[in-house]
Amino acid sequence: MKQRTMIDQKPDKITITDIARMCGVGVTTVSRAMNNHPDISEETKAMIMQVIRDNHYVPNNSARNLKRSASKTIAVLIKGITNPFFNHMIKVFEKEIQKNKYSFILHRVDENQDEVEVAIELEKEKRLKGIVFLGGQFSHANEKFKQITVPFILSTGGVTSEVGSENYSSVSVDDFKESYKMVDYLCGLGHRKIAIITSPPDHVDVGTLRFEGYLKALEDHGITFREEWAWYMREDIEGFSMDNGYAVTKHRLSANPDVTAIFAVADSLAIGACKAIFEDGKRVPEDYSVAGYDGLDISFYYNPSLTTIRQPVEEMAEETIRILFDMIHKKVKHTHRIFPAELLARASTRPLL
Amino acid sequence: MKQRTMIDQKPDKITITDIARMCGVGVTTVSRAMNNHPDISEETKAMIMQVIRDNHYVPNNSARNLKRSASKTIAVLIKGITNPFFNHMIKVFEKEIQKNKYSFILHRVDENQDEVEVAIELEKEKRLKGIVFLGGQFSHANEKFKQITVPFILSTGGVTSEVGSENYSSVSVDDFKESYKMVDYLCGLGHRKIAIITSPPDHVDVGTLRFEGYLKALEDHGITFREEWAWYMREDIEGFSMDNGYAVTKHRLSANPDVTAIFAVADSLAIGACKAIFEDGKRVPEDYSVAGYDGLDISFYYNPSLTTIRQPVEEMAEETIRILFDMIHKKVKHTHRIFPAELLARASTRPLL
Structure with a gap:
């Protein structure tokens, strides 16, 4: 009979005091462990979190927050x-x-x-x-x-x-200034024929602003912009995606043999561009320098790591x-x-x- | 006075009939353009979508759906x-x-x-x-x-x-079967010392099931599993992330010089592992074969493209x-x-x- 009662007891009846007792620590310490407080050792924290998991303890305040809101x-x-x-x-x-x-x-x-x-x-x-x-x-x-x-x-x-x-x-x-910074950097590396992968001309979005920064940087370096360097994202593929950067670069690369650098207005576009370059038997950065924008985690993990603008x-x-x-x-x-x-x-x- | 009235007119007063008139097409054609219907040419669609954007037309049904729901x-x-x-x-x-x-x-x-x-x-x-x-x-x-x-x-x-x-x-x-399939494939390529990046032993999640599939595949190929091949994700880093795969591989790689293949139970983990391998001056797949799981878009775009299990x-x-x-x-x-x-x-x- 006693065992039956235990089974029927709802696991969420466990309180923070129970957890503290099981761990042999105070309630404050349990709270610190749950809130990632710095004043607690990693070992104690790991031990407490283990007890919390084993007992399926749910902090009360998460339930309380939901009710109040x-x-x-x-x-x-x-x-x-x-x-x-x-x-x-x-x-x-x-x-x-x-x-x-x-x-x-x-x-x-x-x-x-x-x-x-x-x-x-x-x-x-x-x-x-x-x-x-x-x-x-x-x-x-x-x-x-x-x-x-x-x-x-x-x-x-x-x-x-x-x-x-x-x-x-x-x-x-x-967006204008940060994009300018990147293109200025590429020019400083000696690149003068720089393509940009950006939003189509009829759009008004971050791509437009980054395109304007690109144009201004070219101008300040005495480079005359050529229309064939503007590689516009395709409208039939999701914007700012790897698929779009890949499709655009596949199409434009061979038609622009003298381009030495590609600035993509998003890291995802840059990664798609790199793939198209590899499939063309070329290398990054030996044959083409490629730069992105955003500072996604993958920009660090990609091979090679992408030069990019990290937004905080x-x-x-x-x-x-x-x-x-x-x-x-x-x-x-x-x-x-x-x-x-x-x-x-x-x-x-x-x-x- | 007339101009004033125009400015005050709300732009959402434009109807699908107005758009059709401006485009010189029927209402059905406008509807087809908006719904990506196959029976309309790309050119007509592009023209209609341009007129829709220029006039800030919002399809009525999107507003209607919201109300009903x-x-x-x-x-x-x-x-x-x-x-x-x-x-x-x-x-x-x-x-x-x-x-x-x-x-x-x-x-x-x-x-x-x-x-x-x-x-x-x-x-x-x-x-x-x-x-x-x-x-x-x-x-x-x-x-x-x-x-x-x-x-x-x-x-x-x-x-x-x-x-x-x-x-x-x-x-x-x-998860068991698909993981088995991947490890069976690696064994078929001649690998016998295969590490796995997976969930810690006290977890019960997809990582656990994939770990079981790995163990069974090794067994069926007559390979005795060694505990040092189990590279568990760190609990202090977000699970199934590139950061986690990277940290784990950084730590384990040099201690396991005879491993020839690494099976990560997520593509993100596999990408992190590759980065750690590159930083160690080694190559993928020449020095280590690396396989992932999930079939993320990035698994195709990564360099090299990742061998993986694609979930639909x-x-x-x-x-x-x-x-x-x-x-x-x-x-x-x-x-x-x-x-x-x-x-x-x-x-x-x-x-x-």
């Missing part, structure tokens, strides 16, 4: 959900939003949908407290922005000067949520934060002798 | 949100769920949280109609599963025989949602779908001469 919801609207650049950001968003005891809806926006329009509907339907736009493009959206009545922020999108900055907050890098994604994601909550709590009206990015010179580019 | 919500609970393996799945989930006029909540579960516990709370709070568990581990969860009162499905998680299959539906590959992610994701809605509509009780995976023999492995 019932009607407080933030939506993140995202274009290009398969882009690995957004992965780390989403992880940070989710964590920071939960920390504020809000809950989190991730809403994918189709390539041909207007994200502001989607946001206006979503706001009404879900009674949102705030909105993050991730990626996407926002030119000519002023009239529509006014229909959004909750705080919102544009994060890492292609924000152009056409959009009045009094209508929204934003977190980004200076985690910091940018944290700042996005911080500003959004400041707006929700009426501490600020509109804020624009521009983060510096870092040029990482690695093995995929070389000086032209 | 007000209280019908599916939650996807995910462990390891930065794992690129899940990206394509999430994209398909979102699309299929929207197609069913439901809306979609993505909820990240921490490494040390019990996803079933989180689901129980989330179900109450959000009045969910269904739940998808993505990744994660589910041994000993039977008692808790019973507390979930809406249909749910385990997708691509480590489902072991310990969990009674009458309590849930699932979609997966046969899109199909698995579609089937997950199909089964879930069949359960919601009471068409089925519990279904278990096991998909076949495919061994892709590529450049990262070679026969041992």
